[in-house]
Amino acid sequence: MPQPSEDLVIASADLDQEMTLLDILDHVLNAGVVIRGSLVISLAGVDLVFLGLDVVLTSVETAMRHMRLPNVSPSEASSKGSPR
Amino acid sequence: MAVLAYCITETQPEIAVPHAGVRGTTIETVRIDDLQCLTSQFDPQDVVGNASIQEAALDFNRVLQDLLRQTAIIPFRFPTILTDETALSQFLTEHQAEYREALLRLHNCVQMEIQLKMQTSTQPQATSPKSGAEYLRGRQAQHQYIESIVARFREAAQHLAKGWRHHETVAGIRCFALVDRSDVQAFLRQMKGVSVPTESEPRVTGPWPASEFLKEQ
Numbered sequence: 001m002p003q004p005s006e007d008l009v010i011a012s013a014d015l016d017q018e019m020t021l022l023d024i025l026d027h028v029l030n031a032g033v034v035i036r037g038s039l040v041i042s043l044a045g046v047d048l049v050f051l052g053l054d055v056v057l058t059s060v061e062t063a064m065r066h067m068r069l070p071n072v073s074p075s076e077a078s079s080k081g082s083p084r
Numbered sequence: 085m086a087v088l089a090y091c092i093t094e095t096q097p098e099i100a101v102p103h104a105g106v107r108g109t110t111i112e113t114v115r116i117d118d119l120q121c122l123t124s125q126f127d128p129q130d131v132v133g134n135a136s137i138q139e140a141a142l143d144f145n146r147v148l149q150d151l152l153r154q155t156a157i158i159p160f161r162f163p164t165i166l167t168d169e170t171a172l173s174q175f176l177t178e179h180q181a182e183y184r185e186a187l188l189r190l191h192n193c194v195q196m197e198i199q200l201k202m203q204t205s206t207q208p209q210a211t212s213p214k215s216g217a218e219y220l221r222g223r224q225a226q227h228q229y230i231e232s233i234v235a236r237f238r239e240a241a242q243h244l245a246k247g248w249r250h251h252e253t254v255a256g257i258r259c260f261a262l263v264d265r266s267d268v269q270a271f272l273r274q275m276k277g278v279s280v281p282t283e284s285e286p287r288v289t290g291p292w293p294a295s296e297f298l299k300e301q
Contacts, residue, residue: 021138025138028144028159029161029162030161031159031292032161032162033092033159033164034160035164035175
């Protein structure tokens with residue numbers, strides 16, 4: 001049976017209650033404008049680091065979304081300038 | 085040198101630019117008419133290894149939260165790295181109309197998020213289905229169950245939320261409410277009063293930049 005949500009967890013900067021690391025990482029990695037394509041840095045050596053950041057930091061959910069699009073190139077999978 | 089893009093804001097009202105960005109770098113602005121993008125120089129070689137990456141992500145969030153407290157922002161996903169400021173100017177010029185519209189629409193608003201976990205034990209018909217039809221009926225019941233919980237939050241938020249979106253994820257469901265800055269405390273109080281199954285581990289976080297509402301539905 002539904003219960004009054006006394007167990008509701010509130011993580012709000014407005015209440016001086018710190019958000020968890022997971023909350024923060026989830027938002028900075030998964031929310032916001034995405035730029036893909038020729039504008040993204042593609043200098044020798046930097047690509048690897050950028051790829052590393054993507055792989056290390058992406059959430060499971062995002063990774064699974066990408067896994068569902070195995071034949072789609074990055075520029076097709078994420079249109080230039082599209083938000084989350 | 086490469087630049088890391090943080091977010092886009094309007095140039096007016098003037099904002100206090102945070103003193104330091106990721107790894108203590110100086111934050112600069114790239115302006116296109118009445119829009120500006122905050123950036124800092126970025127050397128990817130400085131951010132190698134999980135601890136450094138995590139630290140950089142937290143620095144990035146600190147900058148966004150600092151700016152969000154002052155004005156509406158359109159954040160870039162971390163890490164968005166461009167070859168130089170010229171590339172960023174080109175991007176801003178191409179997309180300025182849509183970002184100007186979004187900032188105008190989202191002016192003075194923030195995004196609050198409600199996460200609900202949907203574990204098997206909380207779902208009706210948790211037993212293994214014996215047929216395809218039974219599986220589909222189970223899925224339908226599960227969907228209705230989730231929707232009924234979401235509806236409780238939505239109803240509680242209806243007088244405060246200027247916008248509402250929700251979608252299912254592998255872990256449960258995520259709801260996003262667009263709330264006026266001045267209504268954040270009232271929104272949190274309203275959410276406290278919602279009755280939900282404790283197993284769903286309801287969690288409210290925010291305020292965040294209104295990323296889910298950048299485009300009108």
